Amino acid sequence: MNTSDLTKQVLKIISNHRGGVLSTVENNKPHSRYMTFYNDDLTLYSPTKMNTEKLGEIEKNPFVSVLLGYEEQGQSDAYVQISGRSKINNSQNLKNKLWDDSFNKWFDGPEDPNYVFIEIQPETARILNHYDEPPQELNFLQ
Numbered sequence: 001m002n003t004s005d006l007t008k009q010v011l012k013i014i015s016n017h018r019g020g021v022l023s024t025v026e027n028n029k030p031h032s033r034y035m036t037f038y039n040d041d042l043t044l045y046s047p048t049k050m051n052t053e054k055l056g057e058i059e060k061n062p063f064v065s066v067l068l069g070y071e072e073q074g075q076s077d078a079y080v081q082i083s084g085r086s087k088i089n090n091s092q093n094l095k096n097k098l099w100d101d102s103f104n105k106w107f108d109g110p111e112d113p114n115y116v117f118i119e120i121q122p123e124t125a126r127i128l129n130h131y132d133e134p135p136q137e138l139n140f141l142q
Contacts, residue, residue, distance in 0.1 A: 006138050007042075010125045013069050013080045014039045020068035022046060022118070024057040024086075030065075031057060035118075037068060038098050042140070044082065044120040045089065045098060049106060051114065058086050064120055069129075081126045084140075089119040 014037070023032040033054070035046045044066060048054065058064065064086045069079025092110070094117055099110040107115040125138045 003138065006125075006127065006136050009078070009127055009136075010080050010082075010138065011039075011042065013078060013127070014042075014044065014082075017068045017070075020066055022054070023065040023067075024054050025061040025063065026053075026057050037066065042122050042125070044084075044122070045094065046118045046120070047098065047103060048116060048118055049114050050088075050116050054118070055088060055116075058088070058118065062086050064118075066120060078127055078129050081128060082120065082122045083124045084120045084122040086118050086120045089117040091117075 018036050018038070019034060020037050021032050022035040022037075023030045025031065031054075035048070038045045062085045064084060066082045066084075067079060068082070070077045095110045095115055098117070103115070109115075121140075123139070123141050125140070127136045
């Protein structure tokens with residue numbers, strides 16, 4: 001598969017799956033949790049509270065890994081593993097754009113100062129379990 005086709009496949013998967021796993025580094029070990037993800041092209045955004053341990057972990061080590069994909073039973077579903085650099089994004093435009101009423105459970109509206117996003121710039125993306133093909137990798141640092 002060429003780079004353009006791989007990029008389209010990655011975009012298709014990350015655009016069609018909101019729930020995924022975010023892994024940060026805590027004490028030199030992986031620390032994973034389920035998160036909600038949005039994307040703008042290949043950049044991922046995940047809403048979170050400002051006072052969570054994951055933000056402290058990201059401040060110490062900005063490198064993260066994200067898994068998105070799998071449906072149904074997952075046995076033959078393609079999924080994407082993205083590795084990249086993360087940072088906190090507190091843009092009011094982004095907060096307004098991605099606000100969902102389901103967030104009312106955790107935040108007092110899009111202006112809540114505790115409502116921020118983890119922004120993830122991908123460095124690599126791997127498509128796995130795609131039609132039983134070997135993993136395919138895109139490198140964005142070239």
